[in-house]
Amino acid sequence: xxxxxxxxxxxxxxxxxxxxxxxxxxxxxxxxxxxxxxxxxxxxxxxxxxxxxxxxxxxxxx
Amino acid sequence: xxxxxxxxxxxxxxxxxxxxxxxxxxxxxxxxxxxxxxxxxxxxxxxxxxxxxxxxxxxxxxxxxxxxxxxxxxxxxxxxxxxxxxxxxxxxxxxxxxxxxxxxxxxxxxxxxxxxxxxxxxxxxxxxxxxxxxxxxx
Numbered sequence: 001x002x003x004x005x006x007x008x009x010x011x012x013x014x015x016x017x018x019x020x021x022x023x024x025x026x027x028x029x030x031x032x033x034x035x036x037x038x039x040x041x042x043x044x045x046x047x048x049x050x051x052x053x054x055x056x057x058x059x060x061x062x
Numbered sequence: 063x064x065x066x067x068x069x070x071x072x073x074x075x076x077x078x079x080x081x082x083x084x085x086x087x088x089x090x091x092x093x094x095x096x097x098x099x100x101x102x103x104x105x106x107x108x109x110x111x112x113x114x115x116x117x118x119x120x121x122x123x124x125x126x127x128x129x130x131x132x133x134x135x136x137x138x139x140x141x142x143x144x145x146x147x148x149x150x151x152x153x154x155x156x157x158x159x160x161x162x163x164x165x166x167x168x169x170x171x172x173x174x175x176x177x178x179x180x181x182x183x184x185x186x187x188x189x190x191x192x193x194x195x196x197x198x199x200x
Contacts, residue, residue, distance in 0.1 A: 001149060001185050001187055001188070003186065004152070005149070005152060005182075006140065006147045006150075007106075007109045007150065008140065008145060009145065009146045009147070010142075010144060011144045014109055014111070016110060018164075029126055032121055032122070033122050033132060034120070034165050035119065036119045036165050037117065039118060043119060047121075047122050050135045053136075053139055054124075054128070054131045054135025054136070055131070055135070058131045059131060059134070
């Protein structure tokens, strides 16, 4: 997805995740993932879990 | 086939046209009155609650070539037990292509500012290559 926002319900907790390309001007060189959570620790944990899953399931793995 | 005489008779004003026109005007006025000025901001506030602007946010970046993997990781996380989600696309802000906007920018957009016109639309999926001989993934 490009320039997307996910409205997430994780049990009783509500989060927002935004996934979009970033960079300078039209030259997008990175993907940016932002998480808003109920606490800083929770948002960091969500981000870490997503990165771990991305690494585990990477299509670049043989 | 219809003759030009029959056509002009069809287009002659009728009393019922006044009622049709009035209904259209009322529908248009109701739609305009109920349209949110800041639709995406409203969606985010409805989801997060009134303290949305003060909630902590973290962000991470990865190289563009890793987008497909990050999307796979995100999809896997979203599919976790007890989780539900709704994906929305950001519309009405072409400047987003040139700016590093944050969720906070969208939540705190004051009326009349760049992101205040942001709307919630359908998300856009992209097909991305996953390597030789593999199908593309969105």
